[in-house]
Structures are given as structure tokens and as C-alpha cells.
Amino acid sequence: MTRTPVNVTVTGAAGQIGYALLFRIASGHLLGADVPVKLRLLEIPQGLKAAEGTAMELDDCAFPLLKGIDITDDPNVGFAGANVALLVGARPRTKGMERGDLLSANGGIFKPQGKAINDNAADDIKVLVVGNPANTNALIAQAAAPDVPAERFTAMTRLDHNRAISQLAAKTGAAVSDIKRLTIWGNHSATQYPDIFHAEIAGKNAAETVNDEAWLADTFIPTVAKRGAAIIEARGASSAASAANAAIDHVHTWVNGTAEGDWTSMGIPSDGSYGVPEGLISSFPVTTKDGRYEIVQGLDINEFSRARIDASVKELAEERDAVRGLGLI
Ligand SMILES: NC(=O)C1=CN([C@@H]2O[C@H](COP(=O)(O)OP(=O)(O)OC[C@H]3O[C@@H](n4cnc5c(N)ncnc54)[C@H](O)[C@@H]3O)[C@@H](O)[C@H]2O)C=CC1
């Protein structure tokens, strides 16, 4: 049976994440090896020529699953019929900036894009916001799309999740595939909280296996939370291939489900779970099945974790208040 292609819109398609992302979408890594896709590349006018060059290279790969590429600078065209939207296009931070410094620079992008999604996307649209500050940009887009169920707007903390798994594997000598149930809580920012108290390494509790609170507080958490800045320092540009990889992971997991006994981390609109005010787009532990996600309930949150979750959530509330003040939500 021939499947109808899934329409995938990528904003910022001519940027460095876009370049690392599009080829993997077209080769089947986003949705599955048997799912045909149509790509819609949304750029600003200055980015259109480079996007055309990328489209030429996509053609040159002769990907069997790629059923078409459209390029546009009009959000209404870019999101028409979109089933999946990856909102990557934004200004990346440079040395010395915090992600929050980008709020006003990028906020203006996400309101019109949210409205264009509201007016043009398919009924089953799923949105992942990658552009920073990702959580609050997702909130802005979601607020501008009142006809789309709020839970379809998500923000990327999967890169943080993957970074945390990699750091924990390096510390313990475990294989990354042996690490399960890790959680990123809160904001995709330096306040985020990577939580290993419920994580498992080859079936054993990770915090007990590590048994080193000083390493946790002084090395692990800051290394994960400040990894973005460390990459900028080392590379002279913000993470691109790892960010694209995390975007692929996020959507793939959302659509295809988490493995039995495991969960992932996604920035999603809070339903009030774990004391996170309803509506804030905060990272939670989630399981996914049949294209839907659910927050993992009933985790015991110790004092160490509580203080850190609260600090990150406080920052999210401040960002929400700031964009409210700017009239963006
Ligand atoms: N959530 C996460 O874990 C991560 C987020 N990021 C963020 O992703 C974003 C993109 O990063 P890069 O690709 O490195 O940046 P880049 O500067 O290489 O590319 C951004 C692209 O977006 C385009 N663009 C700007 N405004 C647009 C608009 N209104 N509509 C469509 N396209 C638009 C630009 O023309 C450019 O081609 C940045 O905000 C960066 O901070 C980066 C790494 C990880």
C-alpha cells in the first residue's frame, strides 16, 4: 500500500541545524524507514537562496522517501497542511549571552508562526520548538494558536537528556543503552535540572550506583546545564549536529513511542503535575504511545531535586511574565 506522505515543515532551514537535520528527515530517521515525507522549508528572504542550495543537495541524494520540497518565506504557505513542524529558525546566542537574552530578539518570530500554524496546519499537527529560548518561544507560539490543542506545542530538552546520559555513562563506565529513566526538569537553560534519582543503570538505581553527591552537584549538573555554552566556546558556534539529532529523537519518540520501562524528557505545557504551574512549558519525564505523551506520575521528589526544579520553574515563570509584558502572549 502506498502511504500518503507526511508534511514536515522546517523553519530556519538554511541554518546550521537545518543543514544537519533535513537529510536525516529525508532519509527516514524522523518518522520511520517506511514513511514518505514532503519537506517545506521556511526561511526569511535572505535565507532563501541558501535553502535552495540545500534543496538541490537533497535532490542529489535521491532519497526514496522524499516526495517533494517546497521553499518559501511566507509562514502561511510554509505551514499549510503541516503534520509536523520543527521551529528551528531563530537567532542563536553567541559568546557571553544567556539564552534568555534572546527573548525579545526571537519572540517576534514565534507569534506570527504560531498564528500561521493555527490557520494553516493539518489537524494532527505536532510542533517542536528548537529555537531559543525554546520553552518560552513554544509558549508564545502556542498562545497564538488557540484552535490547536495546547499539548501539541513542545520544546526541546532532548539534547540535555542525551547529554546527561552521555555524562553518566562516562562517569560509571556503563553503556549509554543501559541508562534509562533519566529526567530533565524545567527550562532548557542553565537552571535546568538533570535528575538521576529515578534513573537506572543496567537496572540499578543510578544515584545509588554513583553514590557521590558532590559529583552530582558540582560536576554532573553544571556540565549538562552549561554544555551549550561549552560547545559555543569550543566550536565558536552553537551546537548543530547534536541539536539536530536531538530534534530527530524528540519527534521520533513522540510519534513512535518510548520503550517499555523507559521514559524521555520533553518540554510540554504543564498540567500542574509536580507543582509546576499549569500552562508553563516545562520539561518533564514522559512516556509516549500512539503519538501522545503522558507525564510519568508518582515520582518521589527529594529535597535536593525539589529546590532545583523550583528554581528552574521560577525562571520559566519570569520568562512568561517578560513575554507577557512585551505583548507576545
Ligand atoms: N533547544 C535546544 O536544545 C537548542 C536550540 N538551539 C537554537 O536553535 C536555533 C537555530 O540555531 P542554528 O541553526 O545554529 O542558527 P543559524 O543562525 O545557523 O540558523 C538560523 C536560521 O534561521 C533563519 N531564520 C531566522 N528567522 C527566521 C524566521 N522568522 N523564519 C524562518 N527562518 C528564520 C535564519 O535565516 C537562519 O538561516 C537558535 O535559536 C539556537 O539557539 C541550538 C541548539 C540546541
Ligand SMILES: O=C([O-])CC(=O)C(=O)O
Ligand atoms: O546553548 C545554546 O545557545 C545552544 C543550545 O541551546 C544548546 O547547545 O543547548
